[in-house]
Amino acid sequence: MIGYGTKLRDLEKILSIISVKNAGPLSGSMTVSGSKNAVLPLLAATLLCEEECIINEAPDLKDVEIMCAILRSFGAEVCFDKQEKIVRVKAANITTNEAETELVCKMRASIVTMGPILARTGRAKFPLPGGCAIGDRPIDLHLKGFVALGADVEMSEDETGTGSVSAEAKRLSGGEIYLDTPSVGATQNIMMAAVLADGVVIIENAAQEPEVVDLANFLNKMGAKIKGAGTDIIKIEGVTKLRGAVHGVIPDRIEAGTYMLAAAITRGDLTIENALAHHVKPVIAKLRETGAIVTESGDAIRVKADKGILRSTDIKTLPYPGFPTDMQPQFMAYLATVSGPSTILETVFENRFMHIAELNKMRAHIMQKEERRAIVPGGSSLVGADVTATDLRAGAALILAGLAAKGETRVADIYHIERGYEDICGKLRRVGADLTKKQ
């Protein structure tokens, strides 16, 4: 709501929209940027050593700017060269081990700086991160890990009722942790707490996402001793000190998948450069099941959907290597346009169907059967409408739907989208889309 107290910055957020008009099939090539979900933990890991670290291929995203500000709030020197896509971090001195509430509450992912601060200083105090549109997003598994490493963990509430959690340990020790859910963030946070522990740490039922592997590779460059990243059992042998290192962020597999679907939903022909096919295997498989032609060559993926009738398929989201939950909204938009009904099961987050109501404003006729199951009847001729992005990936799904819809689609609350997609308007315009950002 816009009220007297609305700050200009918030007004800009509320009033900016992306207008999407149907411009027919997209064609040409697009280049994927560095991964948002890889660069954030990589930046957090730079807090673990006094020497300078250099992160290359860093995407120009609002979330990266927020993480840089969080590193500075702990005393690190940070320089983000957006042209060169390089972030230089030198955390020679950690000036506080208490996170700045206003800063960390801007971005849930900031919780992964807790492990490094705890490992580096022996204490970390953070506000409890709130939930978000797609779910409660608890951190119980993160804290279970810190306790298993010998930390005393305490919850508290300040006079305003804001909850916070502190973890304390002179030096973390070895131990074993079983993750009830293969949480990406918990795996990363515990791994970063463990690299300076006195002993061996085993994480069981660990997350296997490529972003976990990318973090382990960077930590090992810094002198850590991590084995098994990418499997469900990760072993970390603690060391006493880490050194600075240089690392290039892996390509963003969700951005790659989103643009693969831009080709499919517009019945176009796009080549997605800087995309690692083995990171998006489930998306490739499901696109092929609908009849799209997907070819992989080196670090490029070509999606041709300009011939024949595209048909339905069923989607069930799972932790990696299953179908990624972060591709569920985008795939739902695409399935609304193919012929025949599809079923979508969302098993990772408890409330990740907020985009159904928005897609139905565009006549997608999607039915949510239970909390986590939706039926997409398919065969819809989408019609442009005024819609709202409820979260990052829902926003991307609405842009995709707008590319295929008749007439104009105006997507509001696009700040969600700008958190995770570098230059999405420019990239899509360069392959023929009619997309404009309006303040």
Ligand code: EPZ
């Ligand atoms: C990461 O979030 C990603 N974010 C998410 O991407 C992604 O959807 C998610 O992993 C799953 O792949 C970043 O990497 C910054 P989780 P994360 O902990 O780490 C439950 C996007 O759009 N859980 O793997 O927060 C949790 O409730 C974002 O880019 C606990 O129960 O996800 C959820 O149901 C959205 N206790 C499930 O695990 C915990 O302590 C998966 O969450 C932690 C998590």
